[in-house]
Amino acid sequence: xxxxxxxxxxxxxxxxxxxxxxxxxxxxxxxxxxxxxxxxxxxxxxxxxxxxxxxxxxxxxxxxxxxxxxxxxxxxxxxxxxxxxxxxxxxxxxxxxxxxxxxxxxxxxxxxxxxxxxxxxxxxxxxxxxxxxxxxxxxxxxxxxxxxxxxxxxxxxxxxxxxxxxxxxxxxxxxxxxxxxxxxxxxxxxxxxxxxxxxxxxxxxxxxxxxxxxx
Numbered sequence: 001x002x003x004x005x006x007x008x009x010x011x012x013x014x015x016x017x018x019x020x021x022x023x024x025x026x027x028x029x030x031x032x033x034x035x036x037x038x039x040x041x042x043x044x045x046x047x048x049x050x051x052x053x054x055x056x057x058x059x060x061x062x063x064x065x066x067x068x069x070x071x072x073x074x075x076x077x078x079x080x081x082x083x084x085x086x087x088x089x090x091x092x093x094x095x096x097x098x099x100x101x102x103x104x105x106x107x108x109x110x111x112x113x114x115x116x117x118x119x120x121x122x123x124x125x126x127x128x129x130x131x132x133x134x135x136x137x138x139x140x141x142x143x144x145x146x147x148x149x150x151x152x153x154x155x156x157x158x159x160x161x162x163x164x165x166x167x168x169x170x171x172x173x174x175x176x177x178x179x180x181x182x183x184x185x186x187x188x189x190x191x192x193x194x195x196x197x198x199x200x201x202x203x204x205x206x207x208x209x210x211x212x213x214x215x
Contacts, residue, residue: 084103101121
């Protein structure tokens with residue numbers, strides 16, 4: 001069940017040094033630890049196996065960044081634009097995305113634990129084959145996002161836009177979407193078993209079964 005669990009927040013030092021993302025290009029093992037990156041623009045970055053620990057990103061742009069197999073622990077993104085970035089096969093633990101633009105971001109095959117997406121624009125984002133444990137989507141737009149064959153363990157969707165979101169081959173048992181809005185959800189009846197929905201949503205899902213609900 002999703003109710004009653006607590007998401008761990010990033011453990012970040014109050015005293016962070018300032019860092020320049022460009023310095024990573026010259027490192028054999030690229031990593032940022034206990035630092036802050038602010039106001040920079042890093043489009044089309046390509047770094048594999050990047051390690052981030054205890055890092056805060058504020059007002060940073062990472063358009064089209066390719067960061068496969070990234071390892072993020074205790075990281076906060078605030079008001080960042082990560083559109084079309086790739087974090088495929090990444091390990092993402094105790095990370096927050098707040099007021100971020102995540103259009104088309106690729107989290108395919110990633111492991112996400114204790115992660116919060118708060119007031120984010122994540123339309124067309126990819127979570128194919130991703131594994132979630134203690135993850136919250138809060139007041140975020142996930143229109144046409146793809147959760148195909150992902151594993152949802154203790155995941156919350158609170159007041160999110162899920163219109164045209166894809167949940168094929170993904171079990172929604174114990175997942176509460178009753179506060180979310182959508183006109184159409186791409187999901188099978190089998191996947192919906194045990195999902196918590198509002199009465200209005202239930203009427204819409206009844207049509208998938210060919211039922212006619214009388215008032």
